[in-house]
Amino acid sequence: MKSGSNLEKVLEAGHFAFTGELGPPRGTNAEEVRKKAQFLKGNVDSVNITDNQTAVVRMSSWAASLILISEGLEPNFQMVCRDRNRLAMQSDILGAYAHGIKNMLCLSGDHQKFGDHPQGLGVFDIDSMQLINMVKEMRDEGKFLGGADIEDPPKIFIGAASNPFAEPVDFRVHRLAKKIAAGADFIQTQCIYNMDRFRIFMKQAVDMGLTEKCYILAGVTPMKSVGMARYMANSVPGMDVPDSLIKRLKDAGKGKIAEEGIKFALEQIEEFKEMEGVAGVHLMAIEWEHKVPEIAERAGVLPRPTF
Amino acid sequence: MIVAKRKPFEEIKEMLKGYKKVLNVGCGTCVAVCLAGGEKEVDVLNIELDMAGKLDENPIELGAMTIERQCDREYLEALDPLVDDYDAILSMACGAGIQFLAERYPHKPIFPAVDTTFIGVNQGVGWYEERCRSCGSCVLGLTGGICPVTMCAKGLYNGPCGGTNKGSCEIDKDQPCAWYLIYERLSRQGRLDNILKFSPATDWQNQIPRTLIQPGYKKSEEV
Structure with missing residues (x-):
């Protein structure tokens, strides 16, 4: 075991993993985090805590992660390269681990131009690839990036993101390979809607032997409405939403669109369970945490394994 | 200039x-x-x-x-x-x-x-575009002559990030994704190996005021 985190145990034991996501509040209300956490408790193996997602200031990811631990859930501490330099990143990793955080997801981060402080300095001292490698060196070699020894190194299960859909599409599997070589233990993909493209991506990953070195969790976000689908298709960079899905949602008719979105997600999950190389699903039910128990139940992923 | x-x-x-x-x-x-x-x-x-x-x-x-x-x-x-x-x-x-x-x-x-x-180039009369951040450790040899530090909005050394938007940068559809261009150019030159390798954390050279004395002009004891 690299970290002994619950997520690592689930994957190591060969179970089909099921992870969730929680966005911290734009304020200090810990109760809000606890309330969202209750919908996820017992239904997922680990919960991603986003780090100022879409470059909007929120309660810090490690702080919300600690609230989650106190509620008996396992966080997956997200860290982006936009807001901290290598000193701050490493000290946060030490502190997070000292408080019991065992999973991390290493990301570049959305550009600050999108957020609520577009005039801010984007740090990007290191990039997500270098962050993955830094955490690996901290864990396995007990070394800081600067080369000094770490007393009691942090044993982190290292996660990274992968987008199989963004251009240049042909390069995406190679970038995945690079992240694995840099030290990623598990991958959570971008929300998948184009199943054809994802099947090709997974086949490439399997053929390159990548799925033997790393666990790949397929990203699922149920569509709540036609508006959301159109927004994802047109306004979220790197997102691939086929017209056929938008049509399917539209055809479901008024009052039935959200249910159709969940149905599509459930069909995806069924396919992922059988798809070679897919080790689990990462469910990003954005501001829809209360739907997670129902989705988990209907997806047949309950009860979650315990150790 | x-x-x-x-x-x-x-x-x-x-x-x-x-x-x-x-x-x-x-x-x-x-x-x-x-x-x-x-x-x-x-x-x-x-x-x-x-x-x-x-x-x-x-x-x-x-x-x-x-x-x-x-x-x-x-x-x-x-x-x-x-x-x-x-x-x-x-x-x-x-x-x-x-x-x-x-x-x-x-x-x-x-x-x-x-x-x-x-530091930029002349694209037309009165029209200039940035090309260099004078980072002090040039990687253009690896990246097909396109600077990721300047031209990628996140200055990524191991791009492209997941935000590329049909060849554009996530910040603006009129801004080409530097890493998309790097990929395309290296691909055409048969040099994609360059960016399949991990590029380690940069040793930033531009964090203190810099002084440069060209080797030929140093006093003999400094050479």
Whole structure:
């Protein structure tokens, strides 16, 4: 075991993993985090805590992660390269681990131009690839990036993101390979809607032997409405939403669109369970945490394994 | 070249408030080429300042002088006989030139008339684009001659990120994704191996003021 985190145990034991996501509040209300956490408790193996997602200031990811631990859930501490330099990143990793955080997801981060402080300095001292490698060196070699020894190194299960859909599409599997070589233990993909493209991506990953070195969790976000689908298709960079899905949602008719979105997600999950190389699903039910128990139940992923 | 743009007129006027005699110094190199601070721009700005001063019934006596390069002592010397006649100096050079001027005349208030903007290229008349951040450790040999530090909005060394948008950057559909271009170019050259390798954390060279003495010009004990 690299970290002994619950997520690592689930994957190591060969179970089909099921992870969730929680966005911290734009304020200090810990109760809000606890309330969202209750919908996820017992239904997922680990919960991603986003780090100022879409470059909007929120309660810090490690702080919300600690609230989650106190509620008996396992966080997956997200860290982006936009807001901290290598000193701050490493000290946060030490502190997070000292408080019991065992999973991390290493990301570049959305550009600050999108957020609520577009005039801010984007740090990007290191990039997500270098962050993955830094955490690996901290864990396995007990070394800081600067080369000094770490007393009691942090044993982190290292996660990274992968987008199989963004251009240049042909390069995406190679970038995945690079992240694995840099030290990623598990991958959570971008929300998948184009199943054809994802099947090709997974086949490439399997053929390159990548799925033997790393666990790949397929990203699922149920569509709540036609508006959301159109927004994802047109306004979220790197997102691939086929017209056929938008049509399917539209055809479901008024009052039935959200249910159709969940149905599509459930069909995806069924396919992922059988798809070679897919080790689990990462469910990003954005501001829809209360739907997670129902989705988990209907997806047949309950009860979650315990150790 | 170093590209600059003139500051808004009101800002320049505000800085000069209270000064009666101002010498406006242009620079004949980069800022002249990019049409921000050469001889012509000095004349235009002086005309504007002169008119505004008259309208405000608070006239400024303006001098004009454009030297070849404000970042070079050899040329600054030409200003020595003039400077004492003025209360303040307005410089239309880049930030380096302005500071060199201030260093030479430490008793004199010096004001910038331009904002130094970037190191860039000339795309057309009056149209410039940034190309270099002078990071001090050039990777263009690996990246097909496209700078990821400058041209990628996140300065990624191991791109492309997941935000590429059909070949554009996530920040703006009119901004090409640098890593998409790098990929395309290396692919055509059969050199994709370059970016399949992990690029480790950068040893940033631009975090302290830098000094460079070319090897051939070092004193013998330093070589």
